[in-house]
Amino acid sequence: MTPPSPSVALPADPHSAASGSPVRVQHLALALTVDFDHHTLAGSATWQLANPEAGSEVVFDTRDLTIEAVERLDAAGHPTPADFFLGAASATLGQALHVALALDTTALRIHYRTAPTAAALQWLAPAQTAGTQPFLFTQSQAILARTWLPCQDSPGIRFTYEASVRVPPHLLALMSAENPQQRNDSGAYHFRMTQPIPAYLMALAVGDLEFAQLSHRTGIYAEPATLPTATHEFADLEKMVAAAEQLYGPYRWEQYDLLVLPPSFPFGGMENPRLTFVTPTILAGDRSLTSLIAHELAHSWSGNLVTNGTWNDFWLNEGFTVYFERRIMEHLYGREYADMLQVLGRDALHHTIAEIGAGSPDTHLRLQLAGRDPDEGLTEITYEKGCSLLLALEALVGRPRLDTFIKEYFARFSFQAMDTATFLDYLRTELLNKEPGLEGRLQLSDWVDGPGLPANAPAIASHRFAAVDQALAQLQSGTSPAELQPGTSEWSSHEWVHFLHGLPPTLSAGELAQLDAAFEFTTSGNAEILTAWFPHTLLAGYAAADEALENFLRHVGRRKFLVPLYRALLATPDGPARARKIYAEARPNYHSVATGTLDALVV
Incomplete structure (x- = not known):
């Protein structure tokens, strides 16, 4: 269960105190009890260390955690109390946990408890769900994993994990790992994730949940009242996985399930490995909003498989994912359908640029988020400008060459992290330098470190939206809405x-x-x-x-x-x-x- 040694030398992560620690984690054994009465998680995190000899201490990220004790473990698993201290507190970054090591230390066990106000955790009363039972879910991205788990909370640090989680017996626990498909009588659940992931992909959900299998490797978890609707809405899930594999290589996580959360979930979806969390707001009844599922699925390659090294490199996750998502939707539903998504995305990008300011450095793809909450980088810049760069590259080299490049990129850097500078070097070596003048025609630096949308961004148009624009023109010229109605009956x-x-x-x-x-x-x-x-x-x-x-x-x-x-x-x-x-x-x-x-x- 040892993750591969990274081949990419990453820059320091400004959002993690652990980024500068030479001692790194490699495997987690988590033991937690979920307390709905007090809104806390309590237990221990045992971290196997990859290179304990590299320093006299190891550093973890924490925020609002009560650290009750820390033990050093030797190769035989014998525990010894360890000296530790918490650094200065930051409202955004929390506190660094420094733990002293001994010569024979191979692992550390941290006993801790979360705060009822832990930012990653949402505790829902039955009235806030679709049923009659309480609910808990986590949202660890970008740097909230440290509020429910002492960890090295940087996207460039990966680890495998196992977990034992105890919940009330009438509820089911799920994680971003191998999951049970039905509840048991004890309320004790055991999980295993053998592929290395960064901390922001740690996830836990507990509720009155049932499972519906869609294919040999896909399924839906939801509250009983929601499950039939969700099963109908996501009937094409296996087709999406197969389409994604056809584009960019095998799905590497074995199982791909969805968990439909209560409506308070703050995002459309979260690509937790093996168990994507999704909002019920996409249950439109006509499968018209399932491009969000294609997006989260695409993260199984761009993000989960090859991960942004720091949050300044977030476009490497999201720009690729948006491009990939629309290729999946085109494969399944045709070019005209995907064109609508591209137009809506480009409109959103123009709106964001106008809102931020066309000359703002926050419209660069390579962000500078040091000293700020990385959540500020979650804008259409990383998503849609990143996608537009790939569209510009596609227009220059053609789809076959770009597809080959992307597929080899995912294979070459699987289960590793990638920063912008290293990616640009790879792009030049494997694609741009093979054709004289190609980088200049792409205007690569304008895309990555320039403001706004470069002048060579490909034009986006939609034949189906042209018909909508015609209806709008008719409305402006005096046609009544009732008269327009027959022509809109097939609109998505x-x-x-x-x-x-x-x-x-x-x-x-x-x-x-x-x-x-x-x-x-x-x-x-x-x-x-x-x-x-x-x-x-x-x-x-x-x-x-x-x-x-x-x-x-x-x-x-x-x-x-x-x-x-x-x-x-x-x-x-x-x-x-x-x-x-x-x-x-x-x-x-x-x-x-x-x-x-x-x-x-x-x-």
């Missing part, structure tokens, strides 16, 4: 979102009422459509949508939706007071990842 969620984004901001409440009567936007069960619709209702003062908006904000925790809706609400005359009132009621339903952004915006 993406076409409706493009339609709503294209509506002029000058529409009156009466005009919105006509649109609502024809297309039933306010009562839509599609979160993407609602998030595009509500800003119009707020701007026009369309009161008929107010209750639906407030219900959405109280129950949905996905940050992608919450931030623009709260901003739209705050921009209305009575919005600040309304926003504060709704937020005070809704905040307990949100994860710390969401409240970390919204506290500064709303309060």
